[in-house]
Amino acid sequence: MSYSTIEDSDAEQLAGCLQAGGVAVFPTETVYGICCDPEDEDATQRLYKLKGRPARRACAVMWFALEPALEELEHELVGAEERALRALLPGPVTVLLPNRARRFAAACRTDLSTLGLRVPQLPDAFAALAQVEQPALQTSANMSGEPDARTLDAVPETIREGADVVLDGGELGGTPSTVIDLRDYATTRRWHMLREGAMPGEEAHARLDALR
Numbered sequence: 599m600s601y602s603t604i605e606d607s608d609a610e611q612l613a614g615c616l617q618a619g620g621v622a623v624f625p626t627e628t629v630y631g632i633c634c635d636p637e638d639e640d641a642t643q644r645l646y647k648l649k650g651r652p653a654r655r656a657c658a659v660m661w662f663a664l665e666p667a668l669e670e671l672e673h674e675l676v677g678a679e680e681r682a683l684r685a686l687l688p689g690p691v692t693v694l695l696p697n698r699a700r701r702f703a704a705a706c707r708t709d710l711s712t713l714g715l716r717v718p719q720l721p722d723a724f725a726a727l728a729q730v731e732q733p734a735l736q737t738s739a740n741m742s743g744e745p746d747a748r749t750l751d752a753v754p755e756t757i758r759e760g761a762d763v764v765l766d767g768g769e770l771g772g773t774p775s776t777v778i779d780l781r782d783y784a785t786t787r788r789w790h791m792l793r794e795g796a797m798p799g800e801e802a803h804a805r806l807d808a809l810r
Contacts, residue, residue, distance in 0.1 A: 602723065613730045616635050616734055619638050621763075623758060624763075625765060625767025627771060628775050628796045629740075630740075631738055635735065659716070661733050662720065663717065663728045664684070666733075671715075681809055685809055686806070689797055692714050723768070748770050749768070749769050
């Protein structure tokens with residue numbers, strides 16, 4: 599990995615893009631992503647068209663720091679869910695939770711009962727992104743079904759040219775996030791790994807087993 603520094607001005611550009619209903623390409627600790635406002639259906643349709651993503655397929659909602667996410671969701675989390683989130687995040691994990699308030703319809707698409715939550719473990723070079731306080735609908739910056747982008751050059755040209763803001767973070771890890779289903783966790787303490795990715799399964803097990 600060979601990161602390029604994201605400056606404060608880059609973070610301001612990204613925040614402004616989200617607020618203005620735009621679409622942005624940005625780096626995470628895993629792969630390049632593409633994002634927009636998770637409440638903006640017009641921006642979402644534009645993002646989906648750029649990526650060729652099926653219209654019914656949900657996207658995760660990303661916060662760039664954990665505390666703003668927990669503050670926004672505090673009245674919706676129940677039982678041990680917050681403890682589980684603190685054990686896993688920030689990190690290269692996408693967590694599925696009950697979407698009790700039926701929010702972020704543009705991101706959740708046809709399944710408003712489920713919220714995909716992502717809070718990246720920002721490397722020092724990307725620390726400025728933590729200034730972006732609003733959430734973002736996000737998915738990988740590739741054509742649907744094609745390999746994830748580890749470098750900005752690997753992001754399809756049509757996506758780069760179609761986005762309003764493009765941030766270059768250099769060379770990334772290249773392995774997508776691990777996906778963990780916590781939708782039954784509050785009542786049963788059971789969870790399921792739906793995809794093993796950048797966080798190894800044994801690490802996820804260790805983090806959550808430590809809460810028992």
